[in-house]
Amino acid sequence: MIVLTRVDNRLIHGQIVQGWLPSLDVSEVLIVSPGAAKKEFVKKMLRLSLPGGYKLAVLEAQEAKKYSEVSQEKLFIIIEDIDNLFKMLKEGFCPKVITLGNTQFSEGKKQYSQGVFLSDDEVKELKKLGIEKHISVEIRSLPNSLATKL
Amino acid sequence: MDISRTKYILRSLLLQGFWNSRKMQNVGMLFIMYPYLFKLYSAYPKFLRRAIQRNLETFNTNPAMVSFCLGAVMHQEQVLLKVQNNLDVFYEQEKEWVIVRSSIASTVASLGDRLFWSTLKPLSLVFAFTVLYLGQVYFLNDSVQVKDLSTIVLYALACAFLTYNIPVFITRYKGFTLGYEGNEDNFFGLTKINWNKLITVLKTIGQGLTLFVFIYGLYFYFAGVVVDVDVITKVILLSSFIILSVFIKKWNIPNIYLYLGSVLVFTLVALF
Amino acid sequence: MILQLIGFCALTALLELDTTYAGQLLISRPLFVGTIFGALTGNLFLGLQIGIFTELIFIDYLPIGGALPPSGNIIAAMAILMNHFFKMDIYFAFFVGIVCGQIFSFVEKFLRNKRAQMLEEIDKKLIEIKTTPGKIIFSNLALEFAAVFVFLALSVMIFGPLFSYLHQDISEKVHVAFKFAYYITPWVGLCGLLLSFSTKPKED
Numbered sequence: 015m016i017v018l019t020r021v022d023n024r025l026i027h028g029q030i031v032q033g034w035l036p037s038l039d040v041s042e043v044l045i046v047s048p049g050a051a052k053k054e055f056v057k058k059m060l061r062l063s064l065p066g067g068y069k070l071a072v073l074e075a076q077e078a079k080k081y082s083e084v085s086q087e088k089l090f091i092i093i094e095d096i097d098n099l100f101k102m103l104k105e106g107f108c109p110k111v112i113t114l115g116n117t118q119f120s121e122g123k124k125q126y127s128q129g130v131f132l133s134d135d136e137v138k139e140l141k142k143l144g145i146e147k148h149i150s151v152e153i154r155s156l157p158n159s160l161a162t163k164l
Numbered sequence: 165m166d167i168s169r170t171k172y173i174l175r176s177l178l179l180q181g182f183w184n185s186r187k188m189q190n191v192g193m194l195f196i197m198y199p200y201l202f203k204l205y206s207a208y209p210k211f212l213r214r215a216i217q218r219n220l221e222t223f224n225t226n227p228a229m230v231s232f233c234l235g236a237v238m239h240q241e242q243v244l245l246k247v248q249n250n251l252d253v254f255y256e257q258e259k260e261w262v263i264v265r266s267s268i269a270s271t272v273a274s275l276g277d278r279l280f281w282s283t284l285k286p287l288s289l290v291f292a293f294t295v296l297y298l299g300q301v302y303f304l305n306d307s308v309q310v311k312d313l314s315t316i317v318l319y320a321l322a323c324a325f326l327t328y329n330i331p332v333f334i335t336r337y338k339g340f341t342l343g344y345e346g347n348e349d350n351f352f353g354l355t356k357i358n359w360n361k362l363i364t365v366l367k368t369i370g371q372g373l374t375l376f377v378f379i380y381g382l383y384f385y386f387a388g389v390v391v392d393v394d395v396i397t398k399v400i401l402l403s404s405f406i407i408l409s410v411f412i413k414k415w416n417i418p419n420i421y422l423y424l425g426s427v428l429v430f431t432l433v434a435l436f
Numbered sequence: 437m438i439l440q441l442i443g444f445c446a447l448t449a450l451l452e453l454d455t456t457y458a459g460q461l462l463i464s465r466p467l468f469v470g471t472i473f474g475a476l477t478g479n480l481f482l483g484l485q486i487g488i489f490t491e492l493i494f495i496d497y498l499p500i501g502g503a504l505p506p507s508g509n510i511i512a513a514m515a516i517l518m519n520h521f522f523k524m525d526i527y528f529a530f531f532v533g534i535v536c537g538q539i540f541s542f543v544e545k546f547l548r549n550k551r552a553q554m555l556e557e558i559d560k561k562l563i564e565i566k567t568t569p570g571k572i573i574f575s576n577l578a579l580e581f582a583a584v585f586v587f588l589a590l591s592v593m594i595f596g597p598l599f600s601y602l603h604q605d606i607s608e609k610v611h612v613a614f615k616f617a618y619y620i621t622p623w624v625g626l627c628g629l630l631l632s633f634s635t636k637p638k639e640d
Contacts, residue, residue, distance in 0.1 A: 024224070027270045028277035036634070037416055049263070055348045058355070059267040063274035066360040118222065119186050125552075128185050158416035177459045181573030186552035194562065195569035217563045227460050285462065286632050289491055292467060314480050321471060328462050370633035378626050401616075402623055409624040410631070418497050419628050420506075420534070423621055427531060430613030 016082055019091045021099050022115035025050070026063040029115065030092065033156040035065070042069035042087035046078040046102065047094035075101035082107065096136050103143070112143070114153045114164070127153045127162070140164055167203075167344075172196060172234060173336045179227050188224035196234060197241075204241055211248055215241065218261065225269040226276025228332045233268045235343020236352040240264050268343075268352060275359050283366045284328055290373045292324035297380050441521060441592060444473065448513040449584035455509055457577055466490035466508035473513055477520040486515045486530060489618070492625020493534075495632055504545055506537030510584070514591060522596040525611065527618035532599075536591045543587055547580070 017040045022030070025045055043064060050056040051074045064070055073081055075098045082089055091109075093099045096117060116129035123131040130153050132140075141164060143149040154161040175196045182191035197219050205212040225233055240261045247253040299316035342353025389395055409422055454464040462468070467487040474483010490512045497505040515533035518524040524532065561567045 024270050024273075027224075027273045028226070028281075031274045032277055032282055050267075053263065055351070056263060056267045058351055059271040062351075062354055062359065063271040065278075065363075125186075156416075158418065178457070178573055180460070181457050182551060182558075182569075182576050183456055183548060184551035184555055185548045186555050190555075191558065191562070191569050191572055195573050198569055213563055213565070216565070220559055220562055282632060285465075286495060286629055288462075289467060289495075290629065293488075314475070317471060317480060317484055321468060324465075324467055325462070332461075364635055367633045367635050371630065374626065374630045374633060378630065381622075381626065402620060405620050406623055406627050409627050413496070413631060419493050419495070419621075419624050420497065422624055423493055423617060424534070426617040426620060427614060430617055431610055434609035434613040435607070 015087075016089050016091060016109050018113065019093065019109040019111065020113040020115050021093045021096060021117060023095055023118045024116050025092055025094065026060055029156055031063065031065065033158075034090070035068070037157040038090060040068070040088045040090040042071065042085065042089055044078060044082065044085075044089050044091045045070070045072045045094075046075055046091065046098050047072065048074040048098070049094070051077075074098075076105055078102060079105040079107045096132070096140075100139065103147075108147055109149060112140075112149055112151045113161070114151065115155055126164070127155065129155060137164065167200065167238075169337060169340050172200070173231060173333075173340060175199075176227070176230050176234060176336065179230050187220075187222040189227075190220050190223045193223040193230075194219045196230075197237065200238055201241070204245060208245075208248065211245075215244075218258065221262070223265070223269060225273040226280060228280045229272040229276035229335055229339060231336045231340035232272050232343040232352060232354060233265065235340045236268050236346065237261075237265050237343075239344055239347065239352075264348065264352075268354070271354065272339075279359065279363055279366075280328075280332065283363055283370065284331060287366055287370045287373075288324040288328040290370055290377060291327050292320040293377045294373055295320040295323045297377065297384075437521060441517065442589070444476075444513065444517055445585050445588040445592065448509060448588055449581045451513075452507060452509050452584045453577055453580060455507055457580055464507075464509040466494075466512040469509050470512040470516065473516040477516060479520070482519065482526060483512075483516055486512050486519075486526070486533075489530065489621050489625070490515070490533070492629060493621050495625055496628045504541050504548075506534070506541045507544070508537070510540050510588070511537040514588070514595075517592060518595060518599070521592075522599055524596075524599050525614075527611075527614040528599065530618055530621075531614060532595050536588075536595070539591075540584075540587055543583065547583060551576070 017038055018034070020030075020034075025047065026043065030043075045051075045060060047056075050060060051072050057072050060072060061070055069087060071078075071081060071085075078091070079102050082091060093102065099112065114126075114130050114132075117123075117131055119125070119131040123133050125131050140151045143151060151164040152161040153164060178195055179189050179192040181195065183189060184191075194216065201212060201215050201219065205215055219237070240257075244254065244257050244261060247257050296316060299319060300313070339353075342356065346352035346354075386395075405422070405426065409419055412422060448469070451464040451469055453459070454461060465487075467484075470483045470485070470487020470490065471480065472483070474480045474486070477483070490508050494505060494508055511530075511533035513533075514536045515526070515529040518529035518532050519526050558567075558572055562569060562572070
């Protein structure tokens with residue numbers, strides 16, 4: 015079962031561990047990051063940053079989509095970036111809500127909140143999701159901060 | 165290479181000196197690394213600029229635990245210097261440098277936020293409370309004639325300051341050495357400490373002491389009070405607010421709104 | 437009095453640097469600021485009380501991932517300055533402190549975004565070694581100090597005389613209301629403190 019889907023390029027960090035995990039009823043964190051899935055070192059670092067009581071899976075987009083369907087755990091999915099989110103959506107991944115937490119700044123992107131930077135194309139694609147798939151996309155850094163609809 | 169830990173740890177106090185919402189602590193991190201990079205690349209000026217650029221990328225971590233990162237990044241810089249003659253290997257290693265830097269940064273950010281911000285900081289406050297309470301019991305005893313309550317306050321402040329800062333500085337020093345001498349295979353020394361266990365132990369101590377402070381405080385507050393309607397009203401209001409404060413946590417509403425709300429409500433009730 | 441006020445504002449601005457920019461030794465935590473300012477203004481225990489109350493009311497507010505809680509340093513300092521220099525009752529002073537802290541978090545947010553806008557140019561200069569990170573950081577510290585100082589001076593100049601002007605008209609009932617809200621804070625805060633040591637997320 016998917017409890018929350020979040021795009022966050024910083025993967026597991028303070029906002030996740032201190033903000034989201036205490037207020038969500040989840041048992042496993044699923045990280046979607048092709049880079050991290052390949053490297054033992056990064057996986058170990060991710061494991062270290064997570065409190066011991068939670069399970070952790072680190073997968074790339076395709077596997078993650080399959081895993082989210084078969085897993086019996088209450089999943090908190092953290093996707094590394096918008097590209098990987100689109101990859102998962104292409105595979106048929108369809109959560110009710112997608113939360114944008116942090117996306118990295120690069121040339122030509124506009125700032126939407128403290129940590130969210132998006133290009134115009136990305137915004138267009140994300141807005142389409144609401145119309146075509148009824149997925150609502152919101153920008154929110156912490157559970158107690160206000161969510162802004164994209 | 166022989167380097168002075170103290171110098172870099174002092175510099176690391178300015179990690180957030182140019183905190184900005186785009187690349188967070190990037191300028192601060194470059195500031196810490198600056199003398200090291202100049203020393204390391206003194207014979208290879210053309211690599212210096214690239215190194216500066218690299219070290220100026222987005223960086224964000226918990227300041228108390230930055231030295232793990234610092235040590236590890238310095239270690240990785242040395243690895244890079246060794247392969248500078250072979251550009252293919254160099255680019256490959258530079259990618260590795262980015263991965264090491266960013267994953268250690270987020271890991272120690274998460275650990276540091278949990279350990280220092282949300283455990284040790286409140287814990288040092290509770291220690292100060294405990295000193296204040298026990299100090300009163302001890303000093304106001306007839307046999308120890310200390311009339312000056314301010315001494316107790318001074319002790320309490322010192323206790324709060326030291327219980328927070330001593331662990332911080334130990335972490336800063338120890339982390340630097342572990343990171344600097346470590347490598348990817350031993351996870352730059354980060355696995356040497358059972359962080360989760362440490363946090364649990366400290367939190368349990370915190371819980372116990374807070375409970376003590378709470379109960380002792382109630383006793384202090386109500387000792388010798390004659391029970392009348394006024395007191396009972398106060399107790400009922402107080403307990404309903406305490407219950408409310410626990411309840412609103414469910415919606416992640418911080419206590420400050422409870423205070424502001426109660427100011428508003430009480431004022432309205434008082435006026436009309 | 438004016439010289440003293442200037443001194444206190446400068447001290448607060450200096451301490452404010454510790455919260456984010458330099459050190460993080462927590463000397464800017466309300467417990468310390470409150471008590472030190474209390475001692476300096478001759479009312480140590482009131483200062484201690486303000487410090488503890490501020491500390492407790494913000495116990496559940498964590499500065500994580502760049503989130504911006506109101507500055508406890510500014511709240512404690514403002515409350516004591518208001519109380520000492522304008523004879524404001526402590527429960528009003530605390531409220532004014534919180535209002536200032538809240539307003540300041542917007543100022544701080546603005547400054548952080550401003551720095552982000554300057555970043556591109558600064559990055560370029562740094563890479564071309566036309567400037568050093570030290571220079572940038574120290575000039576930023578000076579700027580931050582000045583911003584906090586000006587903010588505090590303005591707040592003192594607005595809220596102090598405003599209170600002196602309104603003082604007569606505030607009804608006794610409002611006093612009671614503010615007083616009661618003020619005395620509830622430590623208990624609610626202690627409760628928050630207890631919850632902050634909760635081991636969920638499960639640490640193991």
